[in-house]
Every structure is written in C-alpha cells, then in structure tokens.
Amino acid sequence: MGDLTDDIERCLADCACDGPTAERARCSCEEGRVRETKRVLLDERRRLLEELHASQRGIDAIDHLLARVASEM
Structure with missing residues (x-):
C-alpha cells in the first residue's frame, strides 16, 4: 500500500489535517x-x-450586507 499511503499523506497535508489524524490514517x-x-x-x-459551510454562511451574510448597502446609496 506504499503508493496509497503516500497519496493519503499528501492529501491530508494539502487539507491542513492535524498531525495525529494524518499519522493515524497513515498507520492504519x-x-x-x-x-x-x-x-x-x-x-x-x-x-x-463543516468549514466550507461555515465559510459559505459568512459569504452569504456579506453578500446580503453588500446588497443592503447598494440599495441605500
């Protein structure tokens, strides 16, 4: 599983996965x-x-405020 292990390590590093979790995935x-x-x-x-959805909620809130600002000017 060498190539797969390397791919898992690379993927989790790219995702900013924490060290212990990445190590657990590699070992398993x-x-x-x-x-x-x-x-x-x-x-x-x-x-x-979960991070994506939280970011999307923030973007939606900013878009709403931008629309309000534009309509009041």
Whole structure:
C-alpha cells in the first residue's frame, strides 16, 4: 500500500489535517486496516465540509450586507 499511503499523506497535508489524524490514517493504511483508514478519511471530509459551510454562511451574510448597502446609496 506504499503508493496509497503516500497519496493519503499528501492529501491530508494539502487539507491542513492535524498531525495525529494524518499519522493515524497513515498507520492504519500501512497495516491494511481499511475500515479505520476510511473512518479517518470520512471524519476529515466531514470536518472540511463543516468549514466550507461555515465559510459559505459568512459569504452569504456579506453578500446580503453588500446588497443592503447598494440599495441605500
């Protein structure tokens, strides 16, 4: 699983995944523990989606304020 382990490490580094989580994914992949590897990746995906949704709410709020400012000027 060498290439897959490298890809997982690279992907999680690109996602700004914390060190212990990335290490857990790497170890479980190297040891062939597919369920654990998938669990770590799915948890990280969930974290990223939560960040994305929070950012989207901020963007929506700013867009709303921009529209209000534009209509009052």
